[in-house]
Amino acid sequence: MFIISEIVALLTTNLILTQALGTSTLFIAAGSRKNLLWTAVSISVFTTIGSFGACLLDSMLPDSLYDLKMLFYVLIIGMLYIISLTVLYFADRKDFGTTRKYIHVSAFNCAVMGTLFTISENAEAANLTMLDYICAGAEAGAGFILAAFVFTAAFKSLNSENVPSSFRGFPAALIYLGIISMAIYALM
């Protein structure tokens, strides 16, 4: 029951399926399963660690500087981006040319920035602690992986020759995500 309720929670708070955040990234990554998996994992790392940075910033940033929040979030993700590339370079120098692309795609997109802003907005209403921020970031990342999994399950069918050529691929995928999203809306 616990696992089922966790999966339902991940679906109902899913940024892609409920708010369409990160849909473009999902489609771009969907070129191959390997791209999709590693992009989803990279995004999870960014949302989780980025949430920690967002928590620190939110606790320090005065309301008068609210308009600069976007800039500061970009700088947080920017720092994380450089650190990730550096770690990846020293950890696996041989494959760095291949693996760095996942970091490039995952850093600045609506999935990551949208997660930080969504958590920040919720924090204003619910007085979240740092642990809550990090958990929410990890949950958003897990939600992206789950959406990627749901998407991968239908990937072949959406590209099959049974689908009319003008709807094959991206248009069919949008309709598919819409139907999944509608089902989740019923759960909410």
Place this chain on the structure above:
Amino acid sequence: MMNNKMPATNGFIRKNAVLSGLMVISPVIVCGNTVMNALAFIYAFSAITFLSVAAGSFVPKKIPYGLRIIIYAVLGSLAYIPVKEAAEMFFPGVIERIGIYFMLIAVNSLITVQSEVKFYKYKKGKMLVSVMSHILGFDLVMLVVSAIRELLAYGTFCGRIVDAEVLISGLGMPFGGFIFLGLICGIYRWIVPGGKADEDFGGDRDVYNF
């Protein structure tokens, strides 16, 4: 990589950012449900994207790619500040409705990962034409999608009640946006020759080639 001999105006229809390029689709799905939302978003998207991409073209190429991406995102965030100030005057109340999507324009993929693939291959003049065509292409899709969705979902146009006999309220929801955009996209690909992305999923997978 994109062929830099390709016409710079391609972004308007033939290589439309939303329908062909799979970019900036979340605001069309979520915010593109009324014309007023769409107009506010179009204004902000056009201003922030144009200013950021134009300013980003002065970033030297000898700076490592990762740092250039950060600079582009910072430029987008800086452009967001005055645009938001002006938006609060022109579209009072709408900015709150659009919520975080308004802020996320600053890191939209046309500014960050796609700018090098789509725009900076060209010389300055042609690049600006290309940026404008991509922006106008997005604006057109946003406007058409929002007008039809508002009419069918709420029976209004620009907030004014019209005589609509059948309402499909689900079209105003994000899931309705997904499905409607999918249908529009399929029709677009059926009508426009070459509208289909070269490799469909990952049609902009050039971003994976850096």
